[in-house]
Amino acid sequence: MKALLALLLLLALPALAVEPNERLADPALEARARTLSRGLRCLVCRNESIDESHADLAHDVRVLLRERLLAGDSDAAAIRFITDRYGDFVLLEPPLKTSTMVLWMAPPALLVVAFGGVLLTARRRRAPPAPPTAEEQARLDALLKGQE
Amino acid sequence: MTPRRLLTLLPLAVFLAVAIYFALALRPERDTQALPSAMIDKPVPVFDLPSLADGPNLSQAAAAGEVVVINYFASWCVPCRIEHPVLMALKAQKITLWGIAYKDKPEDSRKFLAQSGDPYTRIGVDRDGRIGFDFGVYGVPETYVIDRAGHIRKRFVGPLSREIAEHELLPLVRALAKP
Numbered sequence: 597m598k599a600l601l602a603l604l605l606l607l608a609l610p611a612l613a614v615e616p617n618e619r620l621a622d623p624a625l626e627a628r629a630r631t632l633s634r635g636l637r638c639l640v641c642r643n644e645s646i647d648e649s650h651a652d653l654a655h656d657v658r659v660l661l662r663e664r665l666l667a668g669d670s671d672a673a674a675i676r677f678i679t680d681r682y683g684d685f686v687l688l689e690p691p692l693k694t695s696t697m698v699l700w701m702a703p704p705a706l707l708v709v710a711f712g713g714v715l716l717t718a719r720r721r722r723a724p725p726a727p728p729t730a731e732e733q734a735r736l737d738a739l740l741k742g743q744e
Numbered sequence: 745m746t747p748r749r750l751l752t753l754l755p756l757a758v759f760l761a762v763a764i765y766f767a768l769a770l771r772p773e774r775d776t777q778a779l780p781s782a783m784i785d786k787p788v789p790v791f792d793l794p795s796l797a798d799g800p801n802l803s804q805a806a807a808a809g810e811v812v813v814i815n816y817f818a819s820w821c822v823p824c825r826i827e828h829p830v831l832m833a834l835k836a837q838k839i840t841l842w843g844i845a846y847k848d849k850p851e852d853s854r855k856f857l858a859q860s861g862d863p864y865t866r867i868g869v870d871r872d873g874r875i876g877f878d879f880g881v882y883g884v885p886e887t888y889v890i891d892r893a894g895h896i897r898k899r900f901v902g903p904l905s906r907e908i909a910e911h912e913l914l915p916l917v918r919a920l921a922k923p
Contacts, residue, residue: 660877
């Protein structure tokens with residue numbers, strides 16, 4: 597019984613949204629389509645790729661993407677076919693452009709600022725207090741003398 | 745103020761900047777779900793769709809020299825029914841309003857329009873949503889404004905409200921229609 601269960605668990609594959617009738621006969625092309633569709637956002641569900649989504653629109657885009665690949669498009673051309681219509685938002689990883697500079701640069705910039713701040717405070721804490729000036733030293737001596 | 749005193753105000757300044765940003769981004773009239781269209785200012789996609797009536801095909805060529813509003817709708821789409829009275833009101837404004845039945849059976853589209861009224865000047869049938877894909881449609885209803893040179897100038901995602909129709913759509917159409 598346990599062995600059977602283990603076997604069944606081994607056989608269990610992740611549920612895929614890609615339906616059998618969508619798949620391309622050529623395994624190499626299909627593999628390319630799968631890789632590309634993992635990077636494309638489903639605009640209905642927003643945080644799912646079209647590879648995972650069961651939405652109608654995701655199905656359409658999967659089919660159209662495969663049509664482009666069958667027509668001989670390069671990966672970049674097939675992706676451009678979709679971004680031309682739906683914009684860069686369909687890419688789950690936003691491209692590096694002037695308009696996305698803030699998006700890409702903000703995290704490293706914040707990291708640098710935070711590190712700078714930490715270093716600055718650490719150094720300030722470690723620095724020994726400045727030696728007393730001549731005037732302070734004189735007052736100090738006087739005070740110490742007075743105590744004795 | 746000494747630079748050091750100014751530095752103590754920095755957290756307050758950062759807080760205010762973030763607060764203003766959020767207040768603007770989350771203002772109630774802004775639809776945070778609506779996506780900007782990648783097709784703005786681009787030529788309207790080429791299409792040649794069978795007519796829902798028995799008339800000639802509906803193609804982008806027929807829009808040449810005219811300001812056309814294209815509304816994607818479907819009988820199965822609930823927000824389209826919410827939007828429908830607004831479209832009927834637009835009909836009275838004498839604008840060219842084309843309907844494209846998106847992924848809808850023609851008989852269902854016809855039944856829907858027979859029940860609720862037909863606001864459209866002409867209607868095309870996009871049975872498999874292929875032309876919708878070329879427009880960048882990601883959910884019906886969507887409404888596009890095409891200028892006289894055949895460029896997409898504006899997209900409205902989701903049902904048009906009376907406010908949007910009166911204060912955004914109609915003024916834009918009128919401005920574009922001026923010679």
